[in-house]
Amino acid sequence: MHIKKLKVRPRKNVPQSYCARELSTMLSCWAATNDLKNTGACAEAATALFTCMRTAPVPTKKHRPTINYHLARLQKNLK
DSSP: OOOTTOOOOOOOOOOOOSSHHHHHHHHHHHHHHOOTTOSSTTHHHHHHHHHHHHHSOOOOOOOOOOHHHHHHHHHHHHO
16 A cells, blocks of 8 residues: 555654663662662662652653544545
């Protein structure tokens, strides 16, 4: 099937990583000290990550049009 006027736009939104720095610090601390229970050297990194995760905004899902909406839009091009 070939539709002449059909154009697809790329997505422009870039996902934000809110606590990437804290997570990176935590993982590097685990790799360097092997302190997986966060009792010694990694306790400060663990609390920083925990507070960042508690204060980060919750991502919300955007409304996506249903397939019926798109079919109705493209119906005039398919005839």
